[in-house]
Amino acid sequence: MKPTVVWTKIDEAPYLATFSLLPIVEGFTKDAGVNIELRDISLAGRIIATMKDFLPEELRINDELAYLGELVKKPEANIIKLPNISASVPQLVAAIKELQSQGYPLPDYPEEPKNAEEEKIKMLYAKCIGSNVNPVLREGNSDRRLAEPVKEYAKNHPHKMRTPKENSKSHVAHMDSNDFYQNEQSFISPKDQTLKIVFEDKEGNKKLLKEVKVEKDEIFSASFLNRKTLRDFYAKTIEDTKEKDILFSLHVKATMMKVSDPVMFGDAIRVYYKELFDKFGKELEEIGFNPNNGLSDLEAKLNRLPENKQEAIRETLKEIYAKNPRLYMVDSDKGITNLHRPNDVIIDASIPAVIKNGLQGWGPEGEVEDCTITVPDRTYARMYKEIVEDIKKNGQFDPTKIGTVQNVGLMAKKAEEYGSHDKTFFPPKDGYIYVEDENGEKVICHELDAGDIWRAYSVKDIAVRDWVKLAANRSKESGYPVVFWLDSNRAHDANLIKRVVEELPKYDIDNIEFHVMAPEKAMRYTLRRFRKGLGTISATGNVLRDYLTDLFPIIEVGTSARTLSIVPLLAGGGLYETGAGGSAPKHVEQFLKENHLRWDSLGEFLALAESLKLAKKQGASEKIEIIADALNRAVARYLDEDRTPKRKVGELDNRGSHFYLAKFWAEELANCGDSELEAKFRPVAKELKENEEKILAEIREAEGKPADIGGYYHPNEELVSKYMRPSETFNKIIDALR
Amino acid sequence: MKPTVVWTKIDEAPYLATFSLLPIVEGFTKDAGVNIELRDISLAGRIIATMKDFLPEELRINDELAYLGELVKKPEANIIKLPNISASVPQLVAAIKELQSQGYPLPDYPEEPKNAEEEKIKMLYAKCIGSNVNPVLREGNSDRRLAEPVKEYAKNHPHKMRTPKENSKSHVAHMDSNDFYQNEQSFISPKDQTLKIVFEDKEGNKKLLKEVKVEKDEIFSASFLNRKTLRDFYAKTIEDTKEKDILFSLHVKATMMKVSDPVMFGDAIRVYYKELFDKFGKELEEIGFNPNNGLSDLEAKLNRLPENKQEAIRETLKEIYAKNPRLYMVDSDKGITNLHRPNDVIIDASIPAVIKNGLQGWGPEGEVEDCTITVPDRTYARMYKEIVEDIKKNGQFDPTKIGTVQNVGLMAKKAEEYGSHDKTFFPPKDGYIYVEDENGEKVICHELDAGDIWRAYSVKDIAVRDWVKLAANRSKESGYPVVFWLDSNRAHDANLIKRVVEELPKYDIDNIEFHVMAPEKAMRYTLRRFRKGLGTISATGNVLRDYLTDLFPIIEVGTSARTLSIVPLLAGGGLYETGAGGSAPKHVEQFLKENHLRWDSLGEFLALAESLKLAKKQGASEKIEIIADALNRAVARYLDEDRTPKRKVGELDNRGSHFYLAKFWAEELANCGDSELEAKFRPVAKELKENEEKILAEIREAEGKPADIGGYYHPNEELVSKYMRPSETFNKIIDALR
Structure with a gap:
């Protein structure tokens, strides 16, 4: 046939x-x-x-x-x-x-x-x-790269990459503790079974949050972020940004992490506009303002208040803007700020845009300025920090000279955090969220404060093994070294590393150059080659797949729309x-x-x-x-x-x-x-x-x-x-x- | 024969x-x-x-x-x-x-x-x-464990492990940035060759520090610690210790890391006794007081000063002791403090002693008290933090119930930091220390401030491969899971992980449970098993070999002197x-x-x-x-x-x-x-x-x-x-x- x-x-x-x-x-x-x-x-x-x-x-x-x-x-x-x-x-x-x-x-x-x-x-x-x-x-997993003619074209017709200001004050700000990065636990299921996610308060009252089916050898992980630490971090970062007199920007992915990230976004609103909540807490609650939807939600609902209250709120907003650092703008003509809507600034596209723009963003008056690039959770923030610092040190990338970074991404079957939104929970009071296996054993257990963000995510064994194979094959085909961006400090990644150890040697590794490095180190290694004009394969989890397949194409050819995006299907098709x-x-x-x-x-x-x-x-x-x-x-x-x-x-x-x-x-x-x-x-x-x-x-x-x-x-x-x-x-x- | x-x-x-x-x-x-x-x-x-x-x-x-x-x-x-x-x-x-x-x-x-x-x-x-x-x-590498009868004996005749105070204030303090952990770079030599270690000042003047022969596939790494950050860290930690009203203790290994660690010790003296240096800097220099030798060096040389100066210095010392947190004592009867001599408190023995003693040390008056356990560099500090926090949370270990932790350590041919003392340097001014290969390529390069501690260390390929084999064999013989304590955030460990990936699958891994985890996660995983009475093998680098083969035997049987210590020789003997x-x-x-x-x-x-x-x-x-x-x-x-x-x-x-x-x-x-x-x-x-x-x-x-x-x-x-x-x-x- x-x-x-x-x-x-x-x-x-x-x-x-x-x-x-x-x-x-x-x-x-x-x-x-x-x-x-x-x-x-x-x-x-x-x-x-x-x-x-x-x-x-x-x-x-x-x-x-x-x-x-x-x-x-x-x-x-x-x-x-x-x-x-x-x-x-x-x-x-x-x-x-x-x-x-x-x-x-x-x-x-x-x-x-x-x-x-x-x-x-x-x-x-x-x-x-x-x-x-x-x-x-x-x-299947993901195989993304720039096709030869697209890369060639960019070398001959380079797009504009703005040179950063000398002594650029732009920098990535991230949390130091009690974030998802720190609190991760991970479990490999020894069999097909149904796990229970349970909340238990300090009095021992339990509530079943969800049942999740997992397969044998599925890697099931969970972590949480402490909201108080997050808000303290925002406060410190906002203050520091003001002191440096640059723009404050916040980069999350509320479109994809649609349960956790709007809340992280909302906390930025709660901190940046703190005086507003202090003064008008009751009123804001009455009109149903939800900070997780951004300041646009306040604008939409403000007219539900009497005229004089509206005026008082607008006055307070003005005071806040005067006191706080200027905000990174989505559209300075229309006055739309970074904090206007949670879906406007999406990290995978927005940080490359800042990079392309010489580490700068647009301020309220349409001015182009340095900015604090706020990425709360360290899991991936530090690899952005690495590239931002690299640019400050070694200068802007030159599209006519740089190499290429291809990606082999773990994506199959809703892998990892991108499959977490139906397993994200906020404990109603101080207590524990734990994951229980069929034997009643707690395989994951976290102690949380009320309101903390807890999320679970997993990856199927077949997906991981296929991903390793794909990485090995792509490296062999291309002759490029492959770097597994895995952090042995993360419980989840430590389990992935175990699989890499098991699978990779099946694929003729004597003829492949490969490395296992934590993301920021992998970034450093990759950029060193990148600046020498060499090609490198990044073998990453699902989130980094998404981030890197925007980041590098945008640097290399000015857009990620021209990326070749292949899903080699688990069953063999394409x-x-x-x-x-x-x-x-x-x-x-x-x-x-x-x-x-x-x-x-x-x-x-x-x-x-x-x-x-x-x-x-x-x-x-x-x-x-x-x-x-x-x-x-x-x-x-x-x-x-x-x-x-x-x-x-x-x-x-x-x-x-x-x-x-x-x-x-x-x-x-x-x-x-x-x-x-x-x-x-x-x-x-x-x-x-x-x-x-x-x-x-x-x-x-x-x-x-x-x-x-x-x-x-x-x-x-x-x-x-x-x-x-x-x-x-x-x-x-x-x-x-x- | x-x-x-x-x-x-x-x-x-x-x-x-x-x-x-x-x-x-x-x-x-x-x-x-x-x-x-x-x-x-x-x-x-x-x-x-x-x-x-x-x-x-x-x-x-x-x-x-x-x-x-x-x-x-x-x-x-x-x-x-x-x-x-x-x-x-x-x-x-x-x-x-x-x-x-x-x-x-x-x-x-x-x-x-x-x-x-x-x-x-x-x-x-x-x-x-x-x-x-x-x-x-x-x-050869190292195979250390407790023999069956020794372990049995301890279970039946448990030694005393003191219960920590409720809400113990003891904790591990470590740096947050600019330490050896952060600054590491690593290089795998593609051939037998001679590397040059060179210092270059900001004006481009170069000085050859040392030539080092390396073998093909040898992993050669280097890192540095910024002294200013170190001293700021000491100041903060001392202040925090005073506030908590507990003992200040410092744990390094000046006997083994005999060039770098005395300087880290000396900086603690420079900070703790800051007023002394402020007031009597000239005099102390005249008499040749070297803080790296501890306060005993001052005592020995003090009589070189006129009587009245001696008196003034003693007075200042009294003021310092009154103002600063009390010191952890080596011998409170004789008034010998932690800062007396660099070789008195040796981390691998001293931290287990604190643990055994319910997370407490002895203070100046012979009182038993909580203490700040200061371990500046994060590389291994965080695994100590993990066990200390575990004890605070889950209580003291019970020798009749705990499992065993055996070690397979990378030791052969002066592996890693323990082979670094002849490759440790202090740049005389701000500048660069780099490592150049035979092609004149800089394979490692660090920018340093004058006086920073730079050190290089390496491990031979044959040693690494033998170590992986040993770990696999020990796991098979014992039936215990083996955990490779490797941190993919460290450039050096990332290279080791690469070798694990290559070697481990040669040894029947379908029948071995193994993991690759960063030290603090490995500690967490191991302690969970330990408390359940289960056995685990720690496959570690040379420093952790030294640390863990004191730590666990001391917890398990009260002393490390009863450990079975085997060096399976590379050539096959024992x-x-x-x-x-x-x-x-x-x-x-x-x-x-x-x-x-x-x-x-x-x-x-x-x-x-x-x-x-x-x-x-x-x-x-x-x-x-x-x-x-x-x-x-x-x-x-x-x-x-x-x-x-x-x-x-x-x-x-x-x-x-x-x-x-x-x-x-x-x-x-x-x-x-x-x-x-x-x-x-x-x-x-x-x-x-x-x-x-x-x-x-x-x-x-x-x-x-x-x-x-x-x-x-x-x-x-x-x-x-x-x-x-x-x-x-x-x-x-x-x-x-x-």
Whole structure:
């Protein structure tokens, strides 16, 4: 049977681009023994599939996400996963409205269910909210790196990296004690079993918080952070920042660690605005202000108070701003500060931004300034400290000279802290949270103060072992040393190190240079190589995977959106993720308004090349590898000649960029050394070259008017196709290949 | 060829005991296919051998230490190494005097050589000073544990472990930054080569400090401690101790880390006695007071000042003592404080003493009190903190219930910090110390302030790999889990972890429970098992080897002198060390005065049993193992019936204790299941039993008068033998066996 490459149908800009790109892909890969198949996991598609019981037969569609969820567990999986919408409730509601207007008899979204029926509807819709696709598909660990042409391009066209001020006062501030780093305990389950998480107060009253199933050899860990120590730390850091006269910034990941991190964020509010709570504690409680939602929550609810109280509060806020250090701004024009909303400053993106900006941020008046980079918990803070200090000492990174840092990340099966949000608890009073195994043995036990943040997380044995294998293989393939960023001071990491010791020697380690180092030491080692222009593989846990695969790509090529992101599936297949930059709603806005799509499909090109190489291993013809290699060379030219889409109407857009990709690809195949392929693509290359002006003109002519595609979440696909393939000349050449 | 067990002839009490014990050993092992051979490595013997060119032919002896130095590199080595004198200069001078008086034409020791000839003499004598035996013989790593009967005895006859005060204020204080722990860098040499250690000042002037030969794959590391941070830390700790109103104590190891640690000790003097230096800095310099030698150095030199200055200084000292926290005392009767001499408080012995004493020390008035246990560098301080906090939380250890902690220590070839004293430097001004390889590449580089303590240390690849093997084998033999106490935050340990990953899987790890944890976590894990009565193996570097093999034996059986200490030699042989308690000069004093020797040969018994087991592997008859097992059972009875030597004349002494050992050993062999051995030893057992009273009486009768043996360092051996074998009845029974 021919191997099948699944191309996912998703949302917004990359969805639109698919209608232009996919025909080209089909054309170029035909006769090379591979199927290309489109599978719908768009928000609208998932709504329709999930709500099928409300829909008449003719409107129902298959649950393609469920299908892919099964496929990833089979060796034949080969999936190109484009970025889909992680829907917020407002997005869900809008999509439902749109589908209803198109004749889908869907129930409204019941925000506050009033009966069992509505409860059930809300539960069904809940399946379409948030990050519900990745956990289903990511049945493997993560292999992320910059493809050769992307790295080459950045070396030749370096992005701007601002030089830090001499004697920069910017620095990372972190806690010294009683944080997650210090309090971790870890347990390896000797069997499949159900663990109990229990709270016991000082009088011995117990409360079962949760039961958690674990597998044999699963590493189950837990830790806590003491809130009082955290707030003392904030107070000290705020004072120190004021003294240094720089900006105060706070970096957490409330989007992902969605239970613990908003509370850590909220404590910063409680400390920075302390006088507010001292003076107006009662009032703030009355109006339901929740500091964990940021100061925007106060702004939204302030009008529930009488005018004079409002005035008094605004006055106190002014005093606070005068007394405290200036805040790092998300948007200084609009007055949106770091403490405005918990989700605005996300550590993995925000610290690289500070680094790129010469260790500076924007202050309240739009001024660019040094800042205190506050990362409370030491677990990962110290590796950021290491790179910040390195830059202060050795200067800004030069994209034309630095090496590359690739990542092999432990991600499979909701690994580690990123799987912790349903196991995060706040003890209601002083007491203990412990984890009990089936024998009633306390395998983890912490003594806590009321309100402390306790969280548990785990990683499955199969995921860890696969991760070690992946690291070893990547090191062998690349010839780069691999560094396991593991800290033997952490109970959890000590258990991982044990697995590394067991697994790594299975993979020809005589021919691999490898190291096990704690994150800050690993950073130091890696940066030393990085500055010498050498490549290094970071083998990390799930959090550092997330952090480092933004950090290094942003330093190396200015963005993490151009990273090649592969999930080598545990069962042997491959998942190729594209578009770390999201699904770009602003691009769609512009497209609808003036029929110009500035989405860059580079990620899709790169993923496709990797996917085709896997297809070869899965049984496609030898030719597919030649086609993939030609594609990579085409991409190099695409970048080098700067044929990426431009921002303004009338300039080259996504469709024009696809034309160039096709042209380069055909030209590369016309000289690829395989006589059959050369014979097939030589005339194509010739036609494309001869018609270059004409095709571009046909595309350009279509632009400048609104594009009515009959919907945002669920457009009319005939219309989409019409708009996305405006050049008859180009279409004819491509369709002749399909 | 019959395997040979070498019994070392050494000094003082164990030397004397040998004359009683060795005939018994010869008798009991005869006909079991093993030679017992005595080799002289006593101080006197080493002097005679070293100075042979000054001696007439007939007085010369072979250099037996050199012989053993070669033997340890061969697989047939099987050596029982009794404790010898690590001679100080006064001891050397006394030994020379004694030999001269016996007719040895030796030159005097030239403390301050006046010409080349004297220089040469001093250099020759230098070979006899200090710890010169162990480095020659310890061609292997270390395997230390409590033998079964010793552990059993302690469980049945527990020593006193004082209960800590409720809410004990005792605690470990350590630095937070800029210590050795933080600043470490490490390098693995890719080949045999010579490294250069270079100091470069800020103007670029360079000075070669030392050249060091390293082997391929040797791990070479260096770190430094910032003196200003150290002194700030001392000031803070002293203040905090005063506030808590407890004793201030400082624990370093100036005897072993003989260059770096006296300076760390000296800085404590500089801070504690700050006012003294402020007021009398000039005077103290004039008289040559060196704080690194402790306050005793001031006392010794104070009379070089005029009377009134002396008085003023004494007055200031009084004021300082009134103002500062009370000091932990070495001897409160004599007024000797912790800060009196750098070698009085030695961390590996002193902290276990505090623990044993309920986390308390003695204060100036002889009062028992809580104390601040100051251990500046974090590298090992935090593991002490862990056990101290554990005791505060979970109570004092109960010797009848606790498990055992065995050690496999990386020791071979002057491993790690214990090989650092000739590579320790203090930069004369602000600048850099770096290590340069043969390509001129800086492989390690530190920026330092003038006076900082920089030290380098290394470990040979063969030593590390052997250590991992030893750990795996010990774990398999014992069934205990093995914990590698390695901190991935330390560059040096990160390199060791790499080796563990490479080596450990060669040794059947599916059947071994093993862990890699940073020291404080390893301590936590180990103590949890320890309190449950379980056994654990600590696989550690050289410093922790030294620390833990005092700490746990002292907790478990009240002393580290009863530890079984084996050096499995790299070449395959075995070195069995006895007498961690030293060579006991006080015992000799008593013996000379009243012919009562209270030395306990338990260490020799235990070492002999292990050595005989090795002899079996080396080709001795099967019977030797039966004899060894019988010896172990005899030792159990020896302990259980408390037949160890007593302190007072007229009570059982070393010779009487040997009688009981022989009696039990014979009785065990009389019922050992081997008919030949039973036939041989049944009559012996009978005779010994029947003559018990008579033999003990003969020994007792000899006591109470001085024993003139014709020398201290080099006695007349016929006389020694006469005194040490006073019972004709016993001698007859034993000699019949030989």
